[in-house]
């Protein structure tokens with residue numbers, strides 16, 4: 129089949145890569161391998177992202193996490209396997225981690241609860257202000273920019289799609305004909321099809337990259353997810369003594385400018401959890417737009433015959449890339465219910481019938 133994938137972030141690139149062996153695939157994007165995927169933190173962390181009420185997301189994330197080692201091996205990509213530490217600063221933060229631990233235990237995923245001193249024995253970078261935490265060995269992490277380089281797709285048309293309809297993608301002044309269109313334009317997907325107009329929205333996130341300087345303390349070995357007076361912050365180690373610190377979360381439309389307040393908050397909270405970062409260099413501040421959906425689950429499936437959607441991955445697009453790419457391949461091959469929880473009909477039915 130002739131397939132056009134609109135959007136070349138991690139989702140569009142993974143889908144194109146999975147479909148390419150069996151289909152004639154074109155990818156359309158004015159700036160591929162950028163978007164939220166370039167900005168992201170790189171955690172593959174369904175367990176520490178989990179929260180009561182989001183059971184489907186936990187199950188989907190866990191299933192995709194299980195596929196990551198094989199997916200990464202196919203791409204020759206290294207995964208960080210040291211796991212995650214969730215760290216609580218005050219009593220209320222510790223209470224939130226208790227809720228998470230109980231929720232996980234009830235789902236058969238017991239995690240180790242540790243006091244502050246035990247946490248520092250496991251992860252010496254954690255500061256004395258942290259009172260307790262959880263050790264979550266199964267979570268993974270990766271370098272998202274290296275992932276995008278490895279997913280690099282040769283058949284890219286550098287253009288912006290104006291609209292999508294069955295059998296055609298409209299560009300400025302030309303039309304690409306095809307059998308199947310896959311809308312994978314992240315936060316911008318809502319503009320491409322009427323069924324998506326109110327189903328997907330941009331959710332802004334700011335993130336920092338730090339680098340250890342000579343004589344500064346070493347970065348953490350684990351991914352550290354802190355709760356500081358109820359404000360979440362995470363620190364993800366990278367090769368070369370780099371540390372990614374994220375992330376703010378705002379509903380701010382398509383504003384993607386980094387703010388002073390966002391950078392200040394991230395540094396303030398991160399330093400409470402890992403004090404050694406005060407001696408690090410600040411090498412990058414960036415903002416990206418996550419594709420939010422109303423129930424935080426992605427939309428993967430048919431919008432109408434010939435038009436597929438794969439978006440709405442919100443905070444978990446890297447994590448969910450393997451399961452999304454496999455699902456799109458299966459759907460194109462005729463399996464309509466590869467990820468039932470992600471069926472777009474749940475969010476688009478009302479819009480399309482009104």
Ligand SMILES: Cc1cc2nc3c(=O)[nH]c(=O)nc-3n(C[C@H](O)[C@H](O)[C@H](O)COP(=O)(O)OP(=O)(O)OC[C@H]3O[C@@H](n4cnc5c(N)ncnc54)[C@H](O)[C@@H]3O)c2cc1C
Pocket residue numbers: 134135136137138139140156157158159160161162163164165166167168169170171172287288289290312313314315316317332333334335374375376415416417418419438439440441442443444445446447448
């Ligand atoms: C600060 C931050 C931290 C994050 N951390 C993590 C994390 O640790 N783990 C995780 O799993 N997820 C994380 N996420 C979420 C993750 O980045 C997203 O879910 C994921 O990148 C979504 O990928 P995507 O391909 O759908 O969208 P994007 O990466 O945004 O790509 C969309 C692409 O569509 C293109 N496009 C837009 N409009 C058009 C058009 N009209 N025609 C053609 N192309 C178009 C854009 O140019 C872009 O390349 C984070 C996000 C942010 C912002």
